[in-house]
Amino acid sequence: xxxxCSTFRPRASxxxxxxxxxxxxxxxxxxxxxxxxxxxxxxxxxxxxxAEDGYAGVEVRVTPIRTEIIIRAxxxxxxxxxxxxxxxxxxxxxxxxxxxxxxSVELFAxxxxxxxxxxxxxxxxxxxxxx
Numbered sequence: 001x002x003x004x005c006s007t008f009r010p011r012a013s014x015x016x017x018x019x020x021x022x023x024x025x026x027x028x029x030x031x032x033x034x035x036x037x038x039x040x041x042x043x044x045x046x047x048x049x050x051a052e053d054g055y056a057g058v059e060v061r062v063t064p065i066r067t068e069i070i071i072r073a074x075x076x077x078x079x080x081x082x083x084x085x086x087x088x089x090x091x092x093x094x095x096x097x098x099x100x101x102x103x104s105v106e107l108f109a110x111x112x113x114x115x116x117x118x119x120x121x122x123x124x125x126x127x128x129x130x131x
Contacts, residue, residue: 038060038098039058039060041098042058042060042069042094042098043057043058045093045094045097046058046071046090049090050071050073050078050079051124051127051128052078052128053073053074053075053078053079054073054074054075054112054115054121054124054125055071055072055073055079055120055124056072056073056074056112056118056120056121056124057072057120058070058071058072059072065104066103066104066105066106067100067104067105067106068105068106068108069094069105069106069107069108070107070108070109070110071090071107071108071109071110072110072111072112072118073109073110073111073112073121074111074112074115074118074121074124074125076109076110076111079109080109087107087108087109090107091105091106091107094107
């Protein structure tokens, strides 16, 4: 399966809020909007890419050293891939798409503890049972 879809295409300019903030001082309002757009695009991309793997959401943690992206899924083994290959591919795509500097973004996979309590996981499961 291809990692790139029609709505997820690389841009020349960095679109990640922390990358933009380092270039120039931006207003709080613009930063919140940029953060929201970044999260929405990232969530949409991961939802399309990891739909079969029980994708259940994403959490973004920005630290001074790097940005950590935690992917929540029911089947983390498929998200990680063979010897961690798939998670490295996803990291490379996210880094390129959002203009992160080299080694400044890291993706992690976290297993959904209680599948029954996770609406997103239930939704994806139902979707694949019905389609």
